[in-house]
Amino acid sequence: MGLEGQEFVGSPEKEAGPSWQKKHWPIDNADELISALDPTKMGVEIKAAAEKSGKSMSDAEVADAAENSIRAMMLIRTYRVRGHLGANLDPLGISKLDEPADLTPEFHGITPDEMDKPVYLGGVLGFETASIREIEAVLRANYCGPVGLEYMHIADVEERRFLQDRFEGKDAEIHFTPEGKKAILNKVIEGEEYENFLGKKYVGTKRFGLDGGESMLPALENIIKYGGQAGVRDIVYGMAHRGRLNILANVMAKPYKTIFHEFHGGSANPDDVGGSGDVKYHLGTSTDREFDGINVHMSLVPNPSHLEAVDPVVLGKVRAQQVARDDLEKHDQ
Template sequence: MKNPSFATRWNVDEIEENYLRWLKAPSEMEPEWQYFFEGFHLGYGENGVVVSETQAPAMDAGHSSIEKHARLYGAIYAFRDIGHTQASFDPLEPEVEENPRLSLKRLGFEPSDLSEIHFTGNYLGGVRMSIGEILDRLKRTYCENVGVEYLHIQATEKRRWIQSRIEPTDNRPAFSHDEKVRILRKILQAEEFENFLHTRYVGQKRFSLEGGESLITALDSIFQKCPDEGVEEIVMGMAHRGRLNVLANVMGKSHEFIFREFSENFVPDGAHGSGDVKYHLGYESVRTTSNGQQVVIHLSPNPSHLEAVNGVVEGKARARQRLRGDSERKRVLPILVHGDAAMAGQGVVAEVFNFSKLPGYRTGGTVHVVVNNQIGFTTSPTDARSSLYCTDVAKAIEAPIFHVNGNDPLSVAMVAEIALAYRQKFGEDVVIDVNC
């Protein structure tokens, strides 16, 4: 801390962090920080006037209030940073244990402190609120069906933007009646499609979306919002899991033709082969949103190597941007749908992330949707990777990550809309981890 003009709103996170360290161990801080906080306390408590013995109790009370205020800032930062570790976005976990680092005692508060009113700083735009209400709202925002990882992003503007989208609403969806009906209809269509295939074509090779039907909700929500965000065209890539459901309920491919490919009498063209070939085929369509606006959607064909199509999608999206004269890369949107094991285990995923910001390859950001059924490579997550989440690879490029409970389609739709808006605002990748 060489420049005394650093004390601005832009550096509030660093100041808060160092202030908490100074309260615990002043002697371990750099001399510049020690002088700064000692001067702060002197100015706040004494106001440049010698304190008499009768004023000492008031001084102690003032110092106590300052310390609680600092702890409150630390609590806000803690929930933003690790609130996702006790969020309920995993539908297979009946009960989520509290992270000890987010307990009331660890945050430095007593139950008697919860009624005290404090200034919230950069939380909710700076208002006065009781400590108890602040902690309750932080838990609703960061520890329920949506967990958000974004403090690994260095740019303050991006962090503030995400906070402005999730904190005022407590990270809860607020859809109209018609929007809720549309989301419900998509879930029902996805479930009925899988149920029909399961009962009508028993024993045939299938890569079902059962349990992960909210993928259709995520893709449909992005598609519905594309015209409002200036997107005219989507280039999408995905592996086998749920591909037929996407073709039917997102791309609009004829159910009759899809079912005919399951028929024992179906003889495909020689160039197309047989067996699970229907899970390799691409498709293109022009779809109309509920508001009557059209969006072109391309689903790229892919080989059996699950994530091999990723680079192809990025190249195709960049080509479509060039054909449309889309120099800002806002009108053509690439979407990649991953499996949880492939996201963590296949090198092409990291390679595509690594190329995402290079001038010669960038496409203005990709929306990554992970269908996380927690059984990739036929093993549990604890035996499949070393990282906490399969999406941790995305932190290398500072992409925000939204973990969402797949059994809560309204939250999935909300997160999908936020992800699209982030991509359009900043032109960078964003990840949606749909747990099912």
């Protein structure tokens, strides 16, 4: 740690040691979960909101409203943690899964008579006040649609809030045009059929397929497309083995004949380049892709069997490009 020479044990004076202090800790008092679990704080907020609107509430009414708000907030939190278990992942409607009981208002003590009663939320989901029926409809649209959002296990608070701000709320639904849906489907089919072909043509050959993760292909395509529109001109990728051959072919546009040549034992290196080469799922490539007239240069860094060894190489490569372009100042902010 750089402080090995210091005497920490037996010293009468406090000495500076390595800091283990966590950022954003303790939790901000304004955190909505704290509000949800503290009836006193929730009651104060409800009373203040009522006074602001020119209404007066008795202590009993405040306590009742605070209890309803707490139940609503716990319902919201349950959807954030477990809502993905109720996602509609079968577009044909063939299979029906039992929905977790805790995703229902009844589980949280909310009766049918209370479904249309206004509940104070203080801005959560974009509502100052809303009925449980409205809250449930928004939560189901956010978390139980065709995409299951599971993110509450992420330790970094800022990362969680980044996802939450973009996926959650009454106006947070994502809509695709018919053409956009077809483009996504085509890319998924390309990836799946590519894996099927390799599985039949090169039986038993180690290839680390993308099976089950084909949605990565349209996701990367959109990152490249919209990144280019936002001014991105270079992308450097670092990844492990799983799905690398598919990314090389269907995102990096590495020619199929080159990949198949490597499957047959051919070298990826030109004849005038020495060396013994490497297995095909370690190799990288560089290419240019054009979207809507915007050219984006991409490079996939080669990766050894020590899977995370590529990470500092990617960071160093990007840093070197930023230095060469005198583009460091805004990235260091």
